[in-house]
Structure formats: structure tokens, C-alpha cells
Amino acid sequence: MKILVINGPNLNMLGIREPQIYGRETYRSLLEKIECYCKAKSLDVEFFQSNHEGDLVDRIQAAYGAVDGIVINPGAYTHTSVAILDALKAVSIPAVEVHISEVDKREEFRQISYIRAACIATITGHGTDGYLEAIDILCQKGESK
Ligand code: DQA
Numbered sequence: 001m002k003i004l005v006i007n008g009p010n011l012n013m014l015g016i017r018e019p020q021i022y023g024r025e026t027y028r029s030l031l032e033k034i035e036c037y038c039k040a041k042s043l044d045v046e047f048f049q050s051n052h053e054g055d056l057v058d059r060i061q062a063a064y065g066a067v068d069g070i071v072i073n074p075g076a077y078t079h080t081s082v083a084i085l086d087a088l089k090a091v092s093i094p095a096v097e098v099h100i101s102e103v104d105k106r107e108e109f110r111q112i113s114y115i116r117a118a119c120i121a122t123i124t125g126h127g128t129d130g131y132l133e134a135i136d137i138l139c140q141k142g143e144s145k
Contacts (some may be wrong), residue, residue, distance in 0.1 A: 002044040003135060004067040005034055006059060008075030008084075009051040012124075016057065021101050023127055030128050037132050041139065053077055060087040069138030071131055078102040078103070078113050079140050088118035094141050096134035099124040141145075 001106075007027070009016055015026035031047055038045040043072040046067070048059045056077065063070060070093050074084055078099070088095050095118060102125030103110040116122055121137045 001067070001141065003038065003047070003069045003071060003138060004059075004063050004065045005031075005045060005047050006056060006070060006072040006074070007047075007049040008073060008077045010054055011073060011075050012049050012051070012061070018073075023100070025128055027054065030131070033128065034131055041135070043135070043139070053081055057083050060084070060091055063093055064091040067093060068142055069093065069135075071098055071116065071134040071138065072096070072111065072119075073100070073131075074100045074115050078115050079109055081114055084134060085114045085118050088108045094138055095119045096137050097122040098130045098134050100127055100130060101125060 012027045013025055014022055014030060027049070035045060050056050050059070056074065061072070072095055074081060077084055078097070097113065097115050097119040104124060115124070121134070123133050126133060131139060
């Protein structure tokens with residue numbers, strides 16, 4: 001099983017950006033943690049991060065026919081991007097939406113997710129462990145096929 005982990009804008013600044021909200025773990029150590037988790041489960045994993053909406057759309061399109069599941073934290077584009085929603089719908093690859101913080105308890109604008117409608121599950125507020133939970137959900141979905 002092959003999983004693609006996509007991170008949107010500013011997630012490359014993890015560990016530096018607002019640590020009181022997003023914690024002190026760096027983007028690099030997040031990738032290492034996910035890689036280790038996937039290795040133990042014999043899963044192939046690929047990572048992509050971009051600060052640009054169109055690049056995220058391009059990467060989702062490129063995943064068509066090439067990956068079995070997508071874990072996506074679209075960052076701020078969660079709350080604005082119909083284009084990312086449409087890309088996820090277009091490829092119809094099972095996707096899980098992840099947010100490190102509890103977006104549903106933050107500012108009103110963060111409580112809206114355009115992406116959610118194209119995802120089989122959403123995990124918020126579990127810190128970076130949410131990415132691992134998302135992988136488990138995709139594995140369960142893969143097994144039940
Ligand atoms: C985030 C929440 C978003 O509102 C924010 O713009 C982010 C990170 C999270 O992981 O909690 O960049 O997606």
C-alpha cells in the first residue's frame with residue numbers, strides 16, 4: 001500500500017511557527033516519525049509540501065492511479081480552497097484530513113473546511129499523532145476493500 005502525505009502552506013515552519021499552538025516538533029522530525037511508522041507497517045510513503053495552491057492541486061492530480069491513500073493537512077487552504085476540494089474529488093483516492101490544532105475550537109474562519117467533503121475522515125487537535133491516526137484509517141479502509 002502506498003500513502004502520500006501532503007502538507008500545505010507554513011507546515012514546513014513547524015517547530016518555529018506558533019509553538020504554543022503547533023508544538024515544537026519540526027517538519028523534518030514529523031516526516032521521520034511518519035516514515036518510521038510506515039516502515040513498521042510495511043507501507044510505502046511519499047511526502048509533499050508546498051506553500052502554493054496550484055502545486056498542491058498538481059500533486060493530487062499526479063497521485064491518480066499511483067497511490068492508495070492520501071493524508072492531507074492543507075493548512076490555511078483548508079478554509080478557502082475549492083480547487084483542492086475538486087482535485088481530491090477528481091482523483092477519488094481515499095483521503096484523510098488532518099489538523100494539528102483543534103480547528104473547530106479556534107477562530108470562526110478555521111471552523112470551515114472546504115476539503116472535508118472529499119475526505120473519508122478528519123482528525124483535529126491530536127497534534128502530529130493525527131497523521132499516524134490518519135494512516136491507520138487508510139489502512140483499515142484498504143483492508144476492507
Ligand atoms: C492547521 C490549521 C489551519 O487553520 C492553519 O492555517 C494551519 C495549520 C493545523 O494543522 O492545525 O496552517 O491546518
